[in-house]
Amino acid sequence: MNKVDLSVSVGPLKLRNPILLASGTVGYGNEMSEHIDLNKIGGIVTKSLSLKPRKGNPPQRIVETPAGMLNAIGLANVGVEVFLKEKIPFLKKFDVPLICNIAASTIEEYIECTKILTEERSISAFEINVSCPNVKEGGLQFGNDISAVGKITAKVKAVTNKPLIIKLSPNVSYISDFAKVVKDEGGDAVSAINTLVGTSFNIFTRRPKIYNVTGGLSGPAIKPVALAKVLEINQRVPIPVIGIGGIMNWQDVIEFMIAGSSAIQLGTVNFINPKASEEILKGLEEYCIKYNVKKISELTGSLKLK
Amino acid sequence: MLTTEAPVAKTIELGNNIYLLKILSPNIASNIKPGQFLNVRVSETYYPLLRRPFSVCDVTGDHIFIMFNVLGEGTKILAHKHKGQTIDILGPLGNGFTYADDFETAVIVAGGLGAAPFPYLIRELKRNKKNIISFVGGKTESDVITYGMENIFISTDDGSLGLKGTVVNLLNRNINLLKNEKVKIFSCGPNAMLRALKEFCLKNNLECEVSTECAMACGFGICQGCPIESTHNHEKYLLVCKDGPVFNVKDVEI
Ligand SMILES: Cc1cc2nc3c(=O)[nH]c(=O)nc-3n(C[C@H](O)[C@H](O)[C@H](O)COP(=O)(O)OP(=O)(O)OC[C@H]3O[C@@H](n4cnc5c(N)ncnc54)[C@H](O)[C@@H]3O)c2cc1C
Ligand SMILES: Cc1cc2nc3c(=O)[nH]c(=O)nc-3n(C[C@H](O)[C@H](O)[C@H](O)COP(=O)(O)O)c2cc1C
Ligand code: FES
Numbered sequence: 001m002n003k004v005d006l007s008v009s010v011g012p013l014k015l016r017n018p019i020l021l022a023s024g025t026v027g028y029g030n031e032m033s034e035h036i037d038l039n040k041i042g043g044i045v046t047k048s049l050s051l052k053p054r055k056g057n058p059p060q061r062i063v064e065t066p067a068g069m070l071n072a073i074g075l076a077n078v079g080v081e082v083f084l085k086e087k088i089p090f091l092k093k094f095d096v097p098l099i100c101n102i103a104a105s106t107i108e109e110y111i112e113c114t115k116i117l118t119e120e121r122s123i124s125a126f127e128i129n130v131s132c133p134n135v136k137e138g139g140l141q142f143g144n145d146i147s148a149v150g151k152i153t154a155k156v157k158a159v160t161n162k163p164l165i166i167k168l169s170p171n172v173s174y175i176s177d178f179a180k181v182v183k184d185e186g187g188d189a190v191s192a193i194n195t196l197v198g199t200s201f202n203i204f205t206r207r208p209k210i211y212n213v214t215g216g217l218s219g220p221a222i223k224p225v226a227l228a229k230v231l232e233i234n235q236r237v238p239i240p241v242i243g244i245g246g247i248m249n250w251q252d253v254i255e256f257m258i259a260g261s262s263a264i265q266l267g268t269v270n271f272i273n274p275k276a277s278e279e280i281l282k283g284l285e286e287y288c289i290k291y292n293v294k295k296i297s298e299l300t301g302s303l304k305l306k
Numbered sequence: 307m308l309t310t311e312a313p314v315a316k317t318i319e320l321g322n323n324i325y326l327l328k329i330l331s332p333n334i335a336s337n338i339k340p341g342q343f344l345n346v347r348v349s350e351t352y353y354p355l356l357r358r359p360f361s362v363c364d365v366t367g368d369h370i371f372i373m374f375n376v377l378g379e380g381t382k383i384l385a386h387k388h389k390g391q392t393i394d395i396l397g398p399l400g401n402g403f404t405y406a407d408d409f410e411t412a413v414i415v416a417g418g419l420g421a422a423p424f425p426y427l428i429r430e431l432k433r434n435k436k437n438i439i440s441f442v443g444g445k446t447e448s449d450v451i452t453y454g455m456e457n458i459f460i461s462t463d464d465g466s467l468g469l470k471g472t473v474v475n476l477l478n479r480n481i482n483l484l485k486n487e488k489v490k491i492f493s494c495g496p497n498a499m500l501r502a503l504k505e506f507c508l509k510n511n512l513e514c515e516v517s518t519e520c521a522m523a524c525g526f527g528i529c530q531g532c533p534i535e536s537t538h539n540h541e542k543y544l545l546v547c548k549d550g551p552v553f554n555v556k557d558v559e560i
Contacts, residue, residue, distance in 0.1 A: 027528040031548075035309070047530070055542060062523050062531040067352040069523060073530045076543065220352045248352070271524040272347065272357060274396070275309065 004288040005295040006281070008042075010240045010262045011188035013125050013163040015042040015097060017284075018257065018296060019277050022244055022265035023048055023101035023129065023167070024073065028087040029094070035274035038094040040281065042263060046083070048103035048129045051113050053079035063200050063209040068221030068246070069268060070198050072212035075103050075132065080116050088122060097124040099165070105135040107148070111155050118160040125163035128152060131171075131194045131216075143169030143194070149178050153185035165242065167191040168229075170222075175229045176236040189240040191265065192233060193226045219268040220246040227259050234260025234301050248276070250283025257299040310334060311392045315369055317385070322448040324375045324419075325385045332368040334398060340427035341402030341517055341552040344372065345525035347394040348383045357396060358384075359522050361423040361494070361551075364454060373422040373453070399525050400551050403427055403515050409490040411437040415503060417473055417495025418449045423517055425454025427492060439483060443473030443499070474502040484512065493517070493555075500560045507555055514555040520546040535559035 006017040023045040026032050038044065056076025063070050078087065091098055100123050104110040110128060117123055130143035130152060142148045149166065157164050166182045168175055170193035179190045195216025200209045208214075226245025233241050243261030247253060248269050256264045269276045288296055312331040319325055334344070345357040358380040363373040374381050387393065405412065405427060412431045414424050421442060431438055440455040447466040452458050460468030461476035469476045473495070477484075493503055494517035507514040520532040525547045533543030534550065537559055544550065544558065 024530070025528060027530075031527045053541065056530060056533065058535075059533050060521050061533065062521055062529070064354060064356050067355055069356060071523070071529070071531065076530045076533070219355055268355075268523075271529055272355065273309075274524075274526070 004285050004293070006284065006288075007295075008263050008297045008300075010165070010242060011163055013097070013188070015263055017042040017281060018253065018261075018263035019281055020045055020099065020242065020263055020265045021270060021277060022267035023127065025267040025270045028083070029091050032270070032274060033094070036278050038096045041096060041277050043097035043099055043124065044091070045099045045101050045127055045265060046087075047077050048075050048101045049077050049080050049083050049113060049117075050075060050103050050105075051080055051109050053077065053082060058211050060210050063215070065198070065200055065217065066221060068217050068219035070200060070210060070215035070217055071195070072210050072215035074212065077103075080113055084117070084120060088120060092122050098122055099125045099127050101127045101129050101167070103129045103132045105132065107152055107155060110152050111159055114156045115159045118162060123162065125165060126156065126160060127165040127167050127191055128156060129167050129194065131167070131169045141169065141171075143178075144172055146178060146181055150181040150185045153182050153187045157186040163188045165189045165191055167194055169194050170225060170229055171197050174232070176232045179233040179237040179239055179241075183237055183239040187239070189242060189262070190233065191242040191244055192229050193222070193245050196222055196225065218246070220248055222246045223252065227255060230256060230259045230261055231303070250280045250287060253280055253284060254287060254299060257296070258301070258303045260301040260303070262297070262300050308333065308397070310395050312395055313390055313392050314387045316389060317387055320373075320451075320453060322375075324373065324451065326363065326453075327372050327374075327384060327387065329370050329372070329393065329395070330368055331370055331395065334395065335365050335368050335370050338362050338365060338370065338398040339402035340405065340430050341423050342398040342400050343525070343551060344370075344395050344397035345399060345522070346372070346384070347396075348380045354380045356523055357525060359399075359525055359547075361517065362398070362426055363422050364425040364429065371425070373419070373451075375419055396525060400547055401549070403492055403517075403552050405431055405436070405492070406434050407490070409436065409488040409513065411439060411484075411487045411489045413477075413484060413489050413491045414438065414440040414455065415473055415477060415491055415493040415495070416440070416451070416455070417443050417499040418445070419451065420493070420495030420499070420517075421451035421453060421455065423494055424492070428454055428456055437487070441473050441477050441480075443476060443495075472502060473499060474506050477503075477506060481510065484510070490514070497560055500555075504555045504560055515552050516555050516560070517552045518546055518550050518558065518560070522547055
């Protein structure tokens with residue numbers, strides 16, 4: 001029996017523990033189930049799903065950087081239909097909350113995807129990836145456009161009863177302005193952060209190392225940025241935050257919770273240590289016992305500034 | 307597919323910056339097949355952060371071998387591992403060569419470090435009573451790796467050893483050796499070489515499997531980082547780590 005209560009709430013979403021696996025770093029669960037017991041983790045966030053399958057970018061899609069990596073996968077995914085037909089049946093075998101991450105090129109596509117997926121009972125919540133180019137606005141990312149983020153929140157909320165999480169981009173001046181519009185338009189929580197835009201060149205060929213030229217930076221390199229973004233939201237907007245960015249171990253999780261996260265997601269670390277989630281859960285439990293934390297949720301936003 | 311902490315049994319310097327690492331892992335040794343690979347965590351720190359993929363080079367008893375040349379930080383750290391140090395290995399990963407099917411002679415075509423997967427494959431081919439011919443090429447003499455090869459023909463781009471030309475030129479010159487028998491080609495090397503080899507195999511109607519490479523993050527199918535174009539379905543990439551790294555040459559665009 002657990003001596004420590006690891007359960008947390010992210011708005012209306014109840015989780016047995018705060019450890020979620022981040023979008024794009026767990027596929028649809030199959031491969032990870034060979035490394036960890038999916039029934040033990042807090043939840044899985046699917047690879048971003050779009051209405052139709054997407055092929056994604058040509059190689060090279062990834063490159064390593066100091067304490068991090070850049071990726072430009074190009075949202076390669078199987079699409080909503082194949083996901084429901086081929087991926088959900090496997091995930092249903094587990095008792096693990098499933099959060100569907102959705103990516104789209106138009107606001108209508110976000111709505112359409114949500115409408116289809118909301119019928120599926122085994123989906124616990126939606127996470128909307130707004131770090132996607134808006135084709136109607138010449139490819140400007142939705143995530144940089146505050147009114148677009150507001151519109152997406154309101155319109156998606158209108159077609160689902162499930163908890164709605166908006167995953168925010170860090171590539172903006174004030175992330176809390178975006179969290180506020182999500183709150184005002186009825187969103188239940190925000191995830192912060194998605195990757196930071198970066199690039200890397202080969203100095204001998206003078207060419208970009210990745211095909212897409214720029215990519216998203218993830219891993220330990222972004223942790224201090226992510227923590228500051230979580231803190232900013234926590235100080236300015238009363239909305240639950242799921243902390244993401246460079247989390248490698250249980251100490252990082254505690255830090256993110258103290259900064260104001262109700263739960264967290266593990267991304268890049270899954271590539272390096274696929275067992276990280278289970279090891280982190282053990283570490284969290286031991287920390288709570290040692291420092292007499294009865295409920296891990298007590299940690300959320302417990303930062304002492306003075 | 308497993309993560310294993312395995313101790314280094316021996317670091318062997320083959321010369322010309324090329325190393326063999328002998329690692330004790332009964333578990334991997336008894337499960338891995340030629341052409342499969344291992345994703346190795348070279349350091350516990352965040353530098354380098356990602357694992358490094360290496361083909362299994364050979365298996366003897368409870369030991370596995372990897373062969374590499376020192377390129378960057380990761381391989382530099384690996385070259386300095388000493389006996390008894392443990393390394394964190396993820397694997398066996400991917401699909402290996404198919405070598406028990408109906409052919410009589412296996413033709414190995416290796417360019418540079420592309421020699422890495424063949425000592426183990428050749429061991430298994432011999433167990434399956436296949437004849438072996440090896441065509442080995444490099445830019446120059448010091449790039450030519452013949453470790454574990456049998457019945458060897460050599461080429462170098464600069465002519466410093468063997469035929470002056472590419473390994474595919476070399477193969478073409480010896481095409482009579484491939485004519486009267488059921489042969490199957492097994493290859494690994496730089497993309498330009500694999501491309502030329504593909505053309506050669508299609509033209510001469512030869513069965514051929516190639517081991518491909520791509521930058522990787524996870525090595526087991528969760529990051530989508532390692533696409534390779536399929537010849538059959540242009541709507542969707544294959545993944546080098548999961549669908550490969552060994553493919554029938556007809557199935558992929560190189
Ligand atoms: C399935 C697979 C099997 C492999 N098997 C072997 C093997 O048996 N022996 C061996 O020596 N190498 C093998 N490689 C390549 C090996 O993984 C890289 O050489 C290694 O990651 C370099 O690491 P590093 O830290 O020393 O160099 P880095 O500093 O990472 O890179 C040095 C240079 O190598 C390039 N590079 C990095 N990774 C790759 C890659 N995967 N493919 C091509 N170029 C790359 C970089 O762009 C850079 O220019 C294999 C790769 C794959 C995908
Ligand atoms: C290879 C890769 C693919 C990703 N794909 C997605 C995606 O499809 N949708 C999404 O919302 N985030 C995606 N992300 C972002 C992660 O979910 C996460 O927000 C980010 O990597 C920061 O966390 P980390 O530093 O722990 O990796 C991806 C990240 C990586 C590294
Ligand atoms: S390396 Fe991650 S999917 Fe192939």
